[in-house]
Amino acid sequence: MKHLILAINPGSTSTKLAVYKDEELVSEFKINHETEEIMKYKHIIDQYKFREQIILDFLNKEHIDLSTFSAIVGRGGMLKPIESGTYEVNDLMIQDMMEAKRGEHASNLGCILARNLGKPYGIPAYVVDPVAVDEMDDHYRYSGFPELQRRSLFHALNHKAVARKRAKDLGKKYEDLNLIIAHLGGGISVASHKKGKVIDVNNALDGDGPMSPERSGSVPMGPLYNMCFSGKYTLEEIKRKNYGKGGLVAYLGTNDGKEIQDRIKNGDEKAKFIHEVMCYQIAKEIGIQATVLEGRVDEIILTGGLAYDKLLVEIVTPRVQFIAPVVVYAGENEMESLALGALRVLTKEEKPKQYI
Numbered sequence: 145m146k147h148l149i150l151a152i153n154p155g156s157t158s159t160k161l162a163v164y165k166d167e168e169l170v171s172e173f174k175i176n177h178e179t180e181e182i183m184k185y186k187h188i189i190d191q192y193k194f195r196e197q198i199i200l201d202f203l204n205k206e207h208i209d210l211s212t213f214s215a216i217v218g219r220g221g222m223l224k225p226i227e228s229g230t231y232e233v234n235d236l237m238i239q240d241m242m243e244a245k246r247g248e249h250a251s252n253l254g255c256i257l258a259r260n261l262g263k264p265y266g267i268p269a270y271v272v273d274p275v276a277v278d279e280m281d282d283h284y285r286y287s288g289f290p291e292l293q294r295r296s297l298f299h300a301l302n303h304k305a306v307a308r309k310r311a312k313d314l315g316k317k318y319e320d321l322n323l324i325i326a327h328l329g330g331g332i333s334v335a336s337h338k339k340g341k342v343i344d345v346n347n348a349l350d351g352d353g354p355m356s357p358e359r360s361g362s363v364p365m366g367p368l369y370n371m372c373f374s375g376k377y378t379l380e381e382i383k384r385k386n387y388g389k390g391g392l393v394a395y396l397g398t399n400d401g402k403e404i405q406d407r408i409k410n411g412d413e414k415a416k417f418i419h420e421v422m423c424y425q426i427a428k429e430i431g432i433q434a435t436v437l438e439g440r441v442d443e444i445i446l447t448g449g450l451a452y453d454k455l456l457v458e459i460v461t462p463r464v465q466f467i468a469p470v471v472v473y474a475g476e477n478e479m480e481s482l483a484l485g486a487l488r489v490l491t492k493e494e495k496p497k498q499y500i
């Protein structure tokens with residue numbers, strides 16, 4: 145019997161959905177969200193109904209009955225640090241995502257949507273490679289403030305999926321390669337994959353790394369703490385400057401990479417300069433990760449939605465190709481990875497991990 149699987153991927157600038165019959169893609173859907181549309185919700189959890197309606201409308205349009213799914217799988221959010229794999233959605237996971245104690249990210253909704261949609265029909269819910277996957281080297285964790293440790297939060301699902309895909313395309317094992325992978329999405333994470341483990345990455349949610357379509361990336365700390373204590377801003381407003389309203393959207397009023405490309409083509413000098421700054425910072429972050437891998441880098445991979453941007457690739461590549469060859473895997477492999485992660489559990493090839 146074939147398994148019908150619904151994959152749900154709430155991203156920071158989009159909602160992506162896919163239906164798989166075993167390994168075969170049956171149908172998919174993606175909707176991009178304007179910054180204003182998303183920013184009107186104070187907390188990620190407040191977006192629940194909005195994102196749920198997108199899923200129900202998609203299933204309706206495709207004439208797919210919810211009750212026919214064998215499993216529903218969501219992108220996993222800011223859980224406690226955990227190892228890579230497929231996890232059963234349980235009560236603790238739901239509670240942690242509702243409380244968002246480790247922070248707010250669109251992917252926090254993945255497990256809640258998967259569980260709630262399937263529950264009336266007894267359909268099992270899973271998450272795969274949540275953003276909280278933690279395989280870090282301990283050197284990574286320490287900052288110069290003993291009170292402040294770095295946290296592993298990144299686009300683990302796409303990082304792992306692209307790394308495995310590249311290894312397969314090369315006829316090698318992921319565990320035999322050293323890769324620098326730059327996920328270039330609404331947020332940007334650039335990571336060192338050392339022999340199958342992600343040992344270092346910038347965490348854009350904590351204001352680390354390059355600016356991105358809607359994250360500030362790292363900013364000068366002196367001016368930042370003056371700003372924080374100026375009395376002009378609430379904590380919420382400062383957080384929004386880092387996450388949601390930072391980066392390209394702060395300078396150009398849009399998080400839409402295609403629109404920015406069009407503006408550049410039409411001679412918009414400001415868009416051109418800010419885009420160059422983002423590219424410069426991406427290249428610099430790749431350089432940082434090259435030192436983590438001590439220069440022993442097999443390949444640099446550019447992936448995520450922004451990797452479709454040819455100008456970005458043209459600017460970043462010459463700055464970093466002295467480190468290793470640059471390969472582009474534009475878009476993401478997240479939907480297939482979600483579905484295959486659930487399928488391995490349904491076919492009993494793998495036992496689901498428990499979130500405790």
Ligand SMILES: Nc1ncnc2c1ncn2[C@@H]1O[C@H](COP(=O)(O)OP(=O)(O)OP(=O)(O)O)[C@@H](O)[C@H]1O
Pocket residue numbers: 154155156157158299328329330331332357399400401402405448449450451452453475476
């Ligand atoms: N063809 C394209 N050209 C330029 N930019 C693009 C293109 N397609 C998508 N983008 C941009 O890529 C970004 C979104 O990438 P992606 O879909 O990987 O992110 P997301 O899933 O919404 O967010 P995140 O990965 O941070 O969770 C947006 O800024 C989008 O405008």
Ligand SMILES: CCCC(=O)O
Pocket residue numbers: 156249275297298299330331332333347348349359
């Ligand atoms: C937690 C994923 C990182 C990001 O969206 O910036």
